[in-house]
Amino acid sequence: MDLVVRNGFVPELRKKVDIGILGSGIVRVSPKIRESGRVEIDAGGGLVFPGFVDPHVHMDKCLLLGRMGRGQDFSTLEKKIATMRELKRSFTVDDVRGRMIQAAGIAASRGTLVTRTHVEADPIVEFKCVEGTLRAQQACRDLIEMQTIAFPQEGWIKNRDGSELESRTYIQEALIRGIDVVGGNVNRSVWESDPEQQVDEIFALAKQRNADIDMHLDNSDNPVAFTLPYVCRKTIENGYQGRVTVAHIPSLSAVPDRVARRTIDQVKEAGINVCVLPSRIRLTRVRELMDAGVNVTCGTDNMQDAFVGVGNGDLLEAMLLLAQVTGMGFDDELERIFDMGTTHAARALRIEKDYGIEEGKKADMAILGASSVPEAIRSQSWKRTVIKQGKVIAENGRLGVNISGD
């Protein structure tokens, strides 16, 4: 065997095993493998799992703090949007590609092996993010699997005061150029345009391209921004159960309990995945959605841009933050939170068939210096070994491979 990982605790199996790897695949999972590997790694009883799956990031506009300087006013959403628009005007394809490769390296070094990133396409940035992303996706293929979403950050249809720009044709073209998933930015409390019209057009485009849907939805604690029930109805009407993800939906926390209960039942019936982003603090009804059996995932969202000044692509950190803001810090609750950035996210990204520490699956895994899931989240274990396609790509937070892509 090329590599044997010994004495690793696999949470799905609830026991310690040895894992034998040949080439890029797992060939043996057993309590004791007698054969030696060309390379041997002693997990020391630490957690071994198939890597984090980060279902919601914005890598195209990551790592911009150096361009903003200090002392800027980010006190309102409008100011953040205005700053971000200015920054986007100077983006180039190479610049986007370079920052994305850097961000992918940071995420992979922390144990993320699959990520789904939003990619902006609009009259300001045109297709620079799209082209930069497609190049970064290719350059990073031995490091991280990148799914891509065409995202209308600046709006869907042009409005009178210019706060919303016509982006729908750019989203359509982004898909033609190779972006995987149709995104949306549906928020009745911010955008003047008709949210139902945007949802209808998103479904029409998705069906035309046979693409999944992943939209920013109702990102407001104002109950007027509540298009979620409409999205549920459209998902069922279009036969898109299991293929739609909605991110944020904090307004679900602002509507009356009976409306929320009815809507959560509809979300479950429509098979919609819900992604929560704890870095925004303002959250949806996380626990109620989970208790209803909805597939709820957790992502890291932005990484050091005009919207979020922190953010480091570390899903284990996002899990700790989620545990703190939801008060879900006990062992069984932390295990549920861990699922949100692993198995649940894999289901939302529809990669669950390939995901797992099992014979016949890809040799993609992360080894943490903690003997259980709750301990890993609480201790934020920095001892992390990351294996992609049978090769060690990172140890203790340091990337061991060159990903310049040149």
Ligand SMILES: [Zn+2]
């Ligand atoms: Zn987002």
